[in-house]
Amino acid sequence: MLLTCQELNNHPHVHELLVHSEDLISAIIKHPSRPKNLAHTVTQLIQGIYVHEVRTxxxxxxxxxxxxxxxxxxxxxxxxxxxxxxxxxxxxxxxxxxxxxxxxxxxxxxxxxxxxxxxxxxxxxxxxxxxxxxxxxxxxxxxxxxxxxxxxxxxxxxxxxxxxxxxxxxxxxxxxNTLQSIIRIFLQSMHTLQNVVDTLTHIGISISTDAIHAAVKSMSAKSQNAMQDLGQSLLTSYAYDNFDVDLKSHVPIVEKSNDSLKHLTSGLMFPLQHGVTIDDLKCSEELWRKSALNTQAIEQDLPPHKTWKDLLSIHSETEVTRDHHFNAWIFLMNSCTHGPEYFHHFRSEIPPPEVIEEIPLHKTSITAARAMDINNSTVSGNIRAVTELLAQGGIFDPVDFDLESPDISQHVVLCKSI
Structure with missing residues (x-):
């Protein structure tokens, strides 16, 4: 009655029973005159607790x-x-x-x-x-x-x-099925044998093949939409690199061994940070007017040719002094960190370096583009790689696609071949 009546929840005897409940249950289970089905009853009660935890x-x-x-x-x-x-x-x-x-x-x-x-x-x-x-x-x-x-x-x-x-x-x-889905996606990426996947599915640590196909299709569509949204914002930079894949045949063939080597191109997309706006990139005409590659450029518009000697005067006297201060700080930090043990306790006395122009830190998200069957080791290959990479970002020639694409004729798109 003490434990089941809600009106007695705050009774001191109820509190005493609850405080010593572990000792009480242990004593009852160990008592020689306990009921024979007590262990089964306790097990059923505990099973109910565990089932509730799993269902929750x-x-x-x-x-x-x-x-x-x-x-x-x-x-x-x-x-x-x-x-x-x-x-x-x-x-x-x-x-x-x-x-x-x-x-x-x-x-x-x-x-x-x-x-x-x-x-x-x-x-x-x-x-x-x-x-x-x-x-x-x-x-x-x-x-x-x-x-x-x-x-x-x-x-x-x-x-x-x-x-x-x-x-x-x-x-x-x-x-x-979160864990099962993660494991199944990993198995899919590693091209695991279907018999192995089916076995793991029956065990309960992987989802079915139909489910993973639906998940991959869903993620691919969302990834493509995200890439186009990012690319069409025009606040994106691109990077691409070549990689080789040796597609070996299971059946021996009497042909050139290098025929199985494929030269492909991978690509990445980075959103521009630090407050960059579209107007900042609206300088295409200005760059072309001052480009040495422009055969129609006016000579006075072209910037003067720079040599290594111009680097000697790139910093003013004040900036050189700042460089000396920074070099001195690096020397002190290295000496008190990696030098003799005697100098280690002086590290806390070294003030932080003076901030001249601090670039704020931003976590940049990276979006991987679809691999392209393009060999970018040639000029034409580089042009194709850039064109297709931009197309994946939703930027393409409207003549070639019956889709909307932003006009980038006045803008600069930052692209880097790694």
Missing amino acids: MASEEGSSHFGALSANMQQLEEFSIKETAQAMKLNAPGLWGLLGALLCEDERLGSNKDVVMSDVPEAVNDYYWDQVEAIELEGFINALTSEGALNIMPCLHVNKKVVLLSIMMQSTNQKS
Whole structure:
């Protein structure tokens, strides 16, 4: 009655029972006269708690849904195993702890968190090295340091618990498939055999082939729209580079071996930052009028030819003094950082360098363009690469396409061959 009557929630005896509930339950379970079906009853009660935790995480409010038709690149970029594990531990603490106990992570790690590899029992040490191939490079490097000697094993257990909970969540709600979708996209990019994909799908750690095709189609369409929106804003810079692919044939052929080598071109798009406006780029006529490549340019409009001697007078005396100050600051920082240990404690006394003209930092997003079957090692290849790259950004000759394209005749488009 004390525990079920809401009117007695604040009764001191209720508080005392709740404070000592763990001791009370443990004593009842260990009592020799306990009912025979007590363990089964307790198990059913705990199962209800775990099922509720899984259903809560698998619900739409749990942010674990990855819709194939609404998939976008942002979902891929923002996915993090670490953040997923933290959310699972927060929303399902009971089941998270149970999985840890079943994986024997406490037994493998022990209670001493400051243990180093030389102090680890041989069995645990063997387990550590058995898992080397399965870890990420950053985790492996951290694991080799004295600070994170055993960081690899908690990382592996966390990954396993995330996978197990993700399988349970998808079994509860088919739309709760974020991890399965990420894994399937990775398998798709690695051209994994279909038999392997089907096996992983049946296990529950990958989505179906139809779903991944829908997701890839959705992301491709959204990526193309985003590229055209960015390109047609005219506040975009482009970069492209060549790369080679050897398309080896499975069947031997008596032809030139270099026929399988394809010369392709990759491209990137960068939004212009630091307050650049369209009017800043409206200087096409000015550049052409002063270009040495313009055969009709007036001689007085052409800028004078510069040589290396002009570099000697590019800075005024004040600027040279500033350069000396900066060089002196670099010398002091290097001496107090990498020099003899005696100088290290002087580093905190070095003032920061004087700011002359600071360029603000901006995180620049990079959009990858579609690879182009173009060999840009020739002049005509470079022209084709630039033309097609601009077309992917929504800038093209209206005569060739029955689509709207911004007029760039008065503007400059920044393009770089890497």
